[in-house]
Amino acid sequence: MNRKTVGLFLIAAIFLSCRPGQFRNSGEQENRTGQVSGEMFLDQRFEYFTRNKVNGGEPITIKLWINEDWSDSYALLVEEYRKYRPNVSFEIKEFSWVSYWLRMGTAMQTGAGPDIFHMHPYHLLDYMEYLAPLPEEHFPEAVMKDLFSDIEALKIGGNYYCFNLGSTTGGIFYNRKLWQEAGLGDKDIPRTWEELRTTAMALTRRDEEGNFLIEGFNFNNNADIFLMALQLERGQPLFTPDGTRTNFNVEENIANVQFLRDLVFQDKLGTFGGEPQEILLGTGRAAMIFGWPWISNFLERNYPEVEFEFFRIPNWDLSVPPAYNYNNFELSFCINAASGEGQKNAAYDLLLFYLCNDKVLLKVSDQGKLVPSKISLLETHYSDLDEVVKIQAEYLDSTEFLGIRPNSVFNYLQTVFAANIMNVALPIKQMMESTDAETEKILLPYIGRRYGSQE
Numbered sequence: 001m002n003r004k005t006v007g008l009f010l011i012a013a014i015f016l017s018c019r020p021g022q023f024r025n026s027g028e029q030e031n032r033t034g035q036v037s038g039e040m041f042l043d044q045r046f047e048y049f050t051r052n053k054v055n056g057g058e059p060i061t062i063k064l065w066i067n068e069d070w071s072d073s074y075a076l077l078v079e080e081y082r083k084y085r086p087n088v089s090f091e092i093k094e095f096s097w098v099s100y101w102l103r104m105g106t107a108m109q110t111g112a113g114p115d116i117f118h119m120h121p122y123h124l125l126d127y128m129e130y131l132a133p134l135p136e137e138h139f140p141e142a143v144m145k146d147l148f149s150d151i152e153a154l155k156i157g158g159n160y161y162c163f164n165l166g167s168t169t170g171g172i173f174y175n176r177k178l179w180q181e182a183g184l185g186d187k188d189i190p191r192t193w194e195e196l197r198t199t200a201m202a203l204t205r206r207d208e209e210g211n212f213l214i215e216g217f218n219f220n221n222n223a224d225i226f227l228m229a230l231q232l233e234r235g236q237p238l239f240t241p242d243g244t245r246t247n248f249n250v251e252e253n254i255a256n257v258q259f260l261r262d263l264v265f266q267d268k269l270g271t272f273g274g275e276p277q278e279i280l281l282g283t284g285r286a287a288m289i290f291g292w293p294w295i296s297n298f299l300e301r302n303y304p305e306v307e308f309e310f311f312r313i314p315n316w317d318l319s320v321p322p323a324y325n326y327n328n329f330e331l332s333f334c335i336n337a338a339s340g341e342g343q344k345n346a347a348y349d350l351l352l353f354y355l356c357n358d359k360v361l362l363k364v365s366d367q368g369k370l371v372p373s374k375i376s377l378l379e380t381h382y383s384d385l386d387e388v389v390k391i392q393a394e395y396l397d398s399t400e401f402l403g404i405r406p407n408s409v410f411n412y413l414q415t416v417f418a419a420n421i422m423n424v425a426l427p428i429k430q431m432m433e434s435t436d437a438e439t440e441k442i443l444l445p446y447i448g449r450r451y452g453s454q455e
Helices: 008-016 024-033 047-051 068-082 097-109 121-130 141-147 176-181 193-203 223-233 251-266 277-282 294-302 341-356 358-368 375-380 387-398 407-420 428-446
Strands: 060-067 088-095 116-118 164-169 171-175 212-214 288-291 308-311 326-331 333-335
Touching (some): 047 341, 060 068, 060 097, 060 341, 068 341, 068 358, 088 097, 121 326, 164 358, 164 387, 171 277, 171 294, 176 308, 193 251, 223 326, 223 407, 251 428, 277 288, 294 358, 308 387, 333 341, 358 375, 407 428
Parallel strands (some): 060 088, 060 116
Antiparallel strands (some): 116 333, 164 326, 171 288
16 A cells, blocks of 8 residues: 655655755755756755756746636746745636636647646546656755655656645544533543444434434545545555546455445434535534545634534454555646747746745645645654644545546446445445446556556
8 A cells, every 4th residue: 555654754854954044055056057956845944946047037927727626726826936936827727627728728738828826636647648747957856755745656657747745634523512412521632433323323403303413523525535444454455556437345344334324224323325424514404424635614704703623434353454545645736738939947946936935835735625745844844734634644644545546437436336335225335346347347548557656
């Protein structure tokens, strides 16, 4: 399994070996020559960008497209960058998540795409033919591997096209007020799924007719990613080693799906198929939900009055499982291979600044509730990280990277499990067999491309 192996003691060692006072002279020499080295990524004075011009100091404009979910961090990036690069202007377009990818696909196919654009792991393979590889001279692999975690997972065909800004993984959110009203405290945080079931029973409230007033536990709209977590905890990979299909048709998943069905039909801890679980939690109609940390921002933005907490998902027993869950990356922007050389060089410079600037990367971490991939941030700015980020950081090294897979396979899994996972008339094994068969058809056009970190 591909795991983060960075511990705080290692982080401290790296940071102490690269204190700002130690690289002042080497930084000045580096900035005279324009060479990229590890020191510049730690230098928050940004001497490299003070001493080296881009585009010869002549005006240049970059077209930038982003998903509106990341507008705040990109706005900060542009603001900070232009302090050192006033000759670079930006034409920025923002789109909603769905609209963004629809417009991007059309624009790139017709040659009308932007110079740089935000990327996500689920879409990377679909855009490969349009992406400019990142030059080794600007992004030396040996330097990047020392300063950023897990970058090898993004190497495709011997090249990098973007970098990992941070990682995130799933967990359990709960409504603190409902938790307290049920007489529960921090000591009651479930460590096993059986404990979660017992806790959810204590949180569940119904009216006289048996209708839910408060659902003890809800995973609606997340059946697919919940099942993936349960599968990894039982030691089963999500995809076959050759990457040709999913790996759901295994004995362990018979028990996993039965467990999910029992939570709904036997224990009656929550509903399935209704409103999204994050809305139920925000409105006080669910006490606990399974979800990913983006829910934290959703709750803060839409239900600011709700007090919520987050904890690591339980395991089947008290041991450490092969993996608690999968993790996924949030990526930097990519660069359009069809853009002019001036725009490309400015884009390389912008990406370097992005990865150097701790202030911007901390904004990214907070916006996406990501554990930063820049190793030094976990030591120098740990106290500045959001609590949800800190909790993830405690167990991220016990999760598995999902890999670079096409978005179409995850769209299919979300749809098929939402429709079938609670269909008790459908045998579980039959559902798993057909799911694996369909994902093989979806993945067939991608066979021969590289998945994850294998060459």
